[in-house]
Amino acid sequence: MTVWVEVALQSHRSGDGSIGALADALQRVAAFAGVTPASTRFTTRDVPLKTPGWRLSIDTLDGARTLCAVQAEGTPISGFTRYRTFARPAGDDLAASLTEFAHADGALREPLDVPLPDSDAEREIARIEWRIDAGGADILATLETSSEGPPTLRLAAASVDGALDAVFRVAGEVIDAAPFFIAPDEAQESETAPVHAARLDLPRTATRHDAFVAIAASVAQQWFGNAAASHASLGDEHVHQLRVAQRRLKTLLKLFKSYVDDAWNTRIAPDLEWFGELLANARDWDVFTDQTLPAYAEADDSAERWQTLIAAADIKRRIARDAVRDALASKRYARLTLAFVEWLARFASQEDAEPVRLVSFAEKRIRKDYRRIARVPDLASLEAHERHRVRIHAKRLRYALEFFRSVTSRRTRKSTAQRLGELQTVLGEANDAAVAADRLAAIPEASDYQRGFARAWGAASARKDAQEGERLLRSMHRPRVKRSI
Template identity: 30%
Template sequence: MSQEIELKLSLPRRALPALRRHPLFAAAEKQGNAVTLDNTYFDTPDLALKERKIAVRTRRQGRIQLQTIKCEASSAGGLTQRPEWEQPFTGAFDFSPVDVPKVRKVLQRQADALAPVFSTRFRRETRLYAPADGVRILMMLDTGDIIAGERSEPICELELELVEGRPQDLLVLARQLAVELPLLPDDSSKAARGFRLHLNAPLRPQRAETSRIAADQDPVEAFRTLAFACLRHWQGNVAGAAAGTDPEYTHQLRVALRRLRSLIRLFTPALPPAFVEDWSARLADNAAAFGAARDLDVLCDELLLPILDAGSRYRPDEAVAIAELAERAHGARKAAYDATRANIDLAGQGRQLLELTAALLDLPRNPLIDAADLGTFARIQLDALRKKARRRHTAAANGIPETLHALRIAAKRLRYAIEFFAPLLPSKQTEAFLQSLLHAQADLGFVNDIDIARARLAAWAAESADLRAAAAYVCGWHGPQCVKRSRRAVRALGRLLRGRRPWAD
């Protein structure tokens, strides 16, 4: 078995000439002529191998045929490591060289049922980059197609495969290339894309992963594990947000950046101050570009639409003014999404993803932190967040929107922290606590949405008495619900923040 370590970078076809002219690519030693690779991926009719994260592939390169087995990869910012077995293919599968008994047993059990599922055909240009002794990296440029029946999808990617050196060396090269080229780290393998195409499954926004930290990790190791999960969340939504086809991509991109910022804040005692300062600022600047679009989604779909659907409840003159406010809101939303697409520079996002991946891998060791017990660290941090949320709760008794907003933020940070540390906590009590916290946070989110909408509607209506009346009508229409939900949230949080803590068990 070999361990494949690679970094895959997607790029638009228009960038291919610039890549080929780039000094690092152009100066790297050609590894023969470009070749066309025909690959066929096999599985059972019910995709039993896919279910177990195993891929079986045959490859034809001229007269040479190879059989390759790959297993699930661990991934961090596009940097993947996966076990791989490759050997000549003679027309019949031979799984005897697979030296992981569990994998070999699955393959042998399913061998008779294997059939072609999809194929890939692409042209590969390979160069060897060797900048120093002990560092050798294959640069493989693939352009072609994935084909599943009548459906196809283009391939245009640069794979950097480590021959000799450290995984960080791949990131050094990628960051040098990304200074001038629009490269985006991409964890999605050709096999994963092929199965999605075979199943005709649409791409969907990616949501936050469940925490996978372990009690035997030290705080820096746990932070790195969680940060890489946040990176995958960010990376999985940025291209969709840039395309602008589904608002949920933008929402999930904002959530990923927000979770990363909360994570850095949570682990600040274990991290170098320079890392905390640098990445807190950079992530905040990145997230600031995407806020308006989501706020306008809420205004259009959750605040104005219910009123428009209940048109019989207001007078005709009010209907005209409310319809004008709705028209302005939809126009502002379109402009916000146009701006979001313009602001999401995929090349810039790719550079940040690569830079943060490198910074996470290079976090220095600290003997004191290495010796710290993660469970104790978690309880200390959770207690501090709970204490802060309790102070915000006391201040929010006045019902002023600003204090309710501060309470919402404190509750959200506590929720993120509990989700991050969840594997260390008793599951049943933690889940119940989280669900109650989530409901209260949703109630406070609605109150905050009304407050944001009130300011926006007032700005649009400033020049017209009819529009001012319509804006007041919209806010008043939601007023009783706003009061009810704010009071409910404050009561619920009072019980949660002063009751039993799951992490104290």
């Protein structure tokens, strides 16, 4: 059975809602030039399956129905899939056809042993296909659109030597020439709500390599999901969750330092830093405008004196958010996401030269990160920048516990993780106060009184939060990994 590799790209809808303009843009890509496209229109009906990694649909073209099953292999990665396909004509009795299909191959019996749903909801799909010779690798390029979501371009090739290079090379050419980006997960394509980090339950038998791929894929799901959700309108929570995804990714790379190679450092890291700085600036202005300044106004004897300053900060907040919005729509960002997915897909396909059990790796990393915060002196005795470093280490440990939750003790997942979150929040409030004082000092509309008020607030917050942070730190139980598994 042939295994396929596929890169999925998504586009904003063309101006008239059709895929014609996108098809014209693709014809100007070198790989598509001279290739005659084929257009079809059909309906499809998805059949829910309980078996993870499987999808089943009933496609109808010119009155003929086909059962199509897809089995994804390996960890799902946003924008990239390695899969096998199964297809069989369906007769008038769909239930009987499904039963025959399920027994046609041993691999199909369990996932397809399901009753057909009562719903007859179908989607109409417009499809344009190109068959491309990409330097020895045959690529099937499929541009599809429906009323359910934006147009999607899939570049698929049989998984042979050179196929991975070919599909990503053509994807890069497409991104350079047309308004396409790495596609988010299909479940998130039509969503506009912010996407939070999904809970990770890594198999206890997983290796270090398996864990890295699964965690990185989870980060990509949150990252690309929020980017797609924000296309209609970029809100403060989209910015926040994009920022969280970048922090989770940074923590992941700190935990798995040996996996960071030259390709990462040269092709991904510089643009990742550029994007991260834009997010950090926008998030800081959100916090300053929506939380810090209103708190100052409420604590002051005259809230009115702060309204002009809040309005001035809001302008700067909008400018910072516009910079993020422009970045998300840029070619630079599209190339960054493609490079990230390509790097992860290549890493996932590599053999694990030195398999290490997740349990052993997690225990070592968690112990090391815990010591970094447990052995610090009294937080109240530290300088502000030293407490900030403690906060960073606490945040990394909390993310590590989220990543490795399936191999940690129940008390670690509950009590220790909660204490770490509280510690991070307390020290974060002190850091926000310090950042706020700097930002306020840079706003021309701020008076000397307001600058002094912010400095005094920051100093009081630092003392109070350091004391509370010390209490939380010393009441924290040491995180434990379950060695019996």
